Amino acid sequence: xxxxxxxxxxxxxxxxxxxxxxxxxxxxxxxxxxxxxxxxxxxxxxxxxxxxxxxxxxxxxxxxxxxxxxxxxxxxxxxxxxxxxxxxxxxxxxxxxxxxxxxxxxxxxxxxxxxxxxxxxxxxxxxxxxxxxxxxxxxxxxxxxxxxxxxxxxxxxxxxxxxxxxxxxxxxxxxxxxxxxxxxxxxxxxxxxxxxxxxxx
Numbered sequence: 001x002x003x004x005x006x007x008x009x010x011x012x013x014x015x016x017x018x019x020x021x022x023x024x025x026x027x028x029x030x031x032x033x034x035x036x037x038x039x040x041x042x043x044x045x046x047x048x049x050x051x052x053x054x055x056x057x058x059x060x061x062x063x064x065x066x067x068x069x070x071x072x073x074x075x076x077x078x079x080x081x082x083x084x085x086x087x088x089x090x091x092x093x094x095x096x097x098x099x100x101x102x103x104x105x106x107x108x109x110x111x112x113x114x115x116x117x118x119x120x121x122x123x124x125x126x127x128x129x130x131x132x133x134x135x136x137x138x139x140x141x142x143x144x145x146x147x148x149x150x151x152x153x154x155x156x157x158x159x160x161x162x163x164x165x166x167x168x169x170x171x172x173x174x175x176x177x178x179x180x181x182x183x184x185x186x187x188x189x190x191x192x193x194x195x196x197x198x199x200x201x
Contacts, residue, residue, distance in 0.1 A: 025115040025116050025118070025119035026072075026119065027071070027119050027120070027122070027123040028067050028068070028070075028071045028120075028123060029071070030067075030136070030192070031195055033128065033135075033139065033191060033195070034130075034196075035130040035132070036191065036196070036197045037128075037130075037132045037135060037138055037139060037191060038138045038139060038141070038184075038190055038191060038197055039138075040138070040154055041138055041141055041142060041143055041154040041182050041185070042143075042154075042182050043143055043153075043154065043155055043182070044143065044182040044183050046093045046095045046097065046098055047093070047097075047098065050089035050090075050091075050092075050093070050094075050097040050098075056086060056099050057085040057086045057099045058085075058098075058099045058100050058181070058187060058188075059187065059188040059193075060100070060140070060141065060181055060185045060186045060187060060188040060189075060190070060192075060193060061099065061100060061102045061179075061181060061186060062085070063188060063193060064102055064140065064179065065083050065085065065104070068081075068083070068104050068120070069081065069083070072106075072116050076106075076110070076112050076113050076116065077110060077111075077112045077113070079105075079107065079110060080105070081104070081105040081106070082103070082105035082176065083102065083103060083104050083105055084096070084102070084103045085099055085100075085101065085102050085103075095143075095180040095181070098186075099186070100180065100181045100182075100183065100185075100186035101178060101179065101180045101181070102178070102179045102181075103177070103178050104176060104177045104178075104179065105175065106120075106147075106176065106177050107169075107174065107175045107176070108148040108174050108175075109174065117147055117148075117177055120177070121145070121147070121152070123136055124136045124137040124140075124142065124145065124152075124158070125158050133157070134154075134157060134158050136192065137154070137158055138154075139190055139191045139192035140185050140190060140192045141181050141182045141183075141184045141185015141186065141189075141190045141192070142154065142179060142180070142181060142182075142185060143180045143181060143182050144180050145158075145177060145178065145179055145180075146163055146173040146177070146178040147173050147174075147176075147177040147178070148172070148174050149162065149165065149172050149173075149174070150162065150163050151163040184198065
């Protein structure tokens with residue numbers, strides 16, 4: 001779901017759910033980066049009308065999916081880690097229809113999955129050794145993350161804001177974590193993938 005559309009769905013939660021407790025769960029291993037980094041990630045809104053019948057998974061999303069599965073496995077505590085990227089058009093606006101959104105099946109209600117998800121949020125939004133805030137998220141070209149009734153958007157420096165969704169665990173992204181990329185990140189053109197900041201970024 002696109003952030004703007006998502007914020008218009010359902011009933012606004014009275015209060016944001018509490019984040020999982022701090023965890024010592026492992027985090028993904030990446031290349032060593034230089035101090036150069038992308039500026040704030042642009043909000044590349046999904047097209048208002050999806051026209052294709054097949055959204056081809058973009059390479060940046062495939063790389064993040066493979067990294068998550070390599071780090072945390074495909075089965076956690078007996079639960080299969082579901083993931084999906086591109087989806088056929090269905091009349092709604094979504095980065096999934098453009099192959100630049102990933103659903104990673106970390107269920108907040110499961111203790112191990114909750115710890116894994118919290119570790120990933122910490123990894124994405126940490127300040128790096130050069131003082132770059134939200135360093136991994138910016139290097140990925142990550143527009144926003146949705147998980148457990150909360151949305152973390154580049155437009156608010158990835159602050160945890162209440163997510164409008166009702167009570168369904170799928171709609172509210174309780175049973176999975178959603179990642180949406182800008183086009184540069186989706187195409188794997190950012191420093192996370194190439195090791196260098198592309199001109200104009």
